[in-house]
Amino acid sequence: MSERKVINVSTKEAQRQNEIINILAQHISGKGLQYCISTFGCQMNARDSEKIEGMLEQIGYTKTENEEEADFIIYNTCCVRENAELKIYGRLGALKGRRKKNPNFMIALCGCMMQQDIVLDTLKKKFNFIDIIFGTYNIYKLPELLQTRLETKQNVIDIWDSYQDIVEDLPDSRKYDFKACVNIMYGCNNFCTYCIVPYVRGRERSRKPEDIVTEIKALVSEGVKEIMLLGQNVNSYGKTLDEPISFAELLKQINAIEGLKRIRFMTSHPKDLSDELIEVMASCDKICPSVHLPFQSGSTKLLKKMNRHYTKESYLELVRKIKAAIPRVELTTDIIVGFPGETEEDFLDTMEVVEKVHYASAFTFIYSKRTGTPAATMEDQVPEDVTKERFNRLLALVNKQSAATLHKYVGQTVEVLFEEVSKQDDNVLSGRTDTGLLVNTPAPKEYVGKFVKVHIVDNKTHYLIGELAR
Ligand code: SAH
Ligand code: SF4
Ligand code: F3S
Secondary structure, three states, rough: OOHHHHHHHHHHHHHHHHHHHHHHHOOOOOOOOEEEEEEEOHHOOOHHHHHHHHHHHHOOOHHHHHHHHOOOEEEEEEEOHHHHHHHHHHHHHHHOHHHHHHHOEEEEEHHHHHHHHHHHHHHHHHHHOOOEEOOOHHHHHHHHHHHHHHHOOOOOEEEOOOOOOOOOOOOOOOOOOOOOEEOOEEEEOOOOOOOOOOHHHHOOOOHHHHHHHHHHHHHOOOOOEEEEOOOHHHHHHOOOOOOOOOHHHHHHHHOOOOOOOOOEEOOOOOHOOOHHHHHHHHHHEEEEOEEOOOOOOOOOOOOOHHHOOOOHHHHHHHHHHHHHHHHEEEEEEEEEOOOOOOOOHHHHHHHHHHHHHHHOEEEEEEEEOOOOOOOHHOOOOOOOHHHHHHHHHHHHHHHHHHHHHHOOOOOOOOEEEEEEEOOOOEEEEEEEEEOOOEEEEOHHHHOOEEEEEEEEEEEOOEEEEEEEEE
């Protein structure tokens, strides 16, 4: 019964927004109005931005990368660390007064930061010129919010406390035509004590496997060869569905899709990475031998305080099992330095994990206090200078290991999916191996979106340098 209701409500909602899109299009198409969207934070936000772009383009806005010439500026915000928020306030300050020059000018803010009361208060007090503010649960309502703003000429704020339905079937604009991100679940139930995400993205909810498979089949029929499955903790996918299914099962179904070449996913929480998943990864040809496996800290004491539900030893054992089952696998990770109570000994545990695992790359973060999370009120916050010094030591080790991992590839021939022209050099294409490594190679632009054999001739700290194999 409940399943039926969800389908009906979300379909009706999508229809309603699509109707509003058509009405708005009559007013906006042909006026030459341009939008510019800036996306902060993780892949979740990047994917949400593609949906926002799809709706705006259907309404009749065209995209520009140049904020100066845009009539509609959208910031899709992140609040995972304080500096992500400070960036937004800085950018907003610079936009004040733009409407005087352009009567069509509008600003919209959305994303994770908007889900915090403290942010809304600041915006109301200091930045009362924002036209539309919405959150993470009602992105699909943008057409309606835009309509309300245009009709009432009042600023619109619409923030929900939790999600209602997963609304499918709205316009969508994808950044690449050969690779795509696909949400398999939203939200997070883990409440790691430092992390704001569960508060701004809500409880975990999985999309139905048939909706995911249908979406991927449609993407493949349009030319997509590589997909990235997105979730804050993909390993707990499907547990709360009316008909529960494991992530490994879902992967098997996706692996069977004809024409698809590569399957990636992120993020894997170590506590939920099952033996079944390792087996499926080892046996399914399309699943890339690469795992993003954040460990955050090597100290079992801190992992407990972080509410991560694994120990240094169990993490290392998990890594051992993955490497044994998938010999070519490359691992990447996230690490936090300076979590409350971190001693030199705790930090050395973190260094030890990095030494032992040999990551292809690691995202290293200085702990950032997030109001409302349990860690924010923990005693023993680590002084900034101590954290900085540890961070630098960690970064040096991580970089040394990245370079060493990449160096192993020199002399090998690998298959690369070229993604784009390098930002540094017009004659060079950037792409990735199935193991997730970045490769820069002089190659013609027509190779973008193609799988090509590349001979690796050199490496830098963060990428490989190749030549087209003959
Ligand atoms: N769901 C993913 C991570 C999402 S947030 C997971 O559990 O692995 C991405 C990364 O940001 C986290 O892995 C963590 O390393 C970092 N992060 C989250 N909150 C943080 C904070 N308050 N300070 C510093 N880094 C943080
Ligand atoms: Fe944050 Fe933890 Fe959820 Fe990842 S698993 S989003 S770090 S609470
Ligand atoms: Fe940031 Fe939200 Fe992602 S807080 S990291 S954009 S889920």
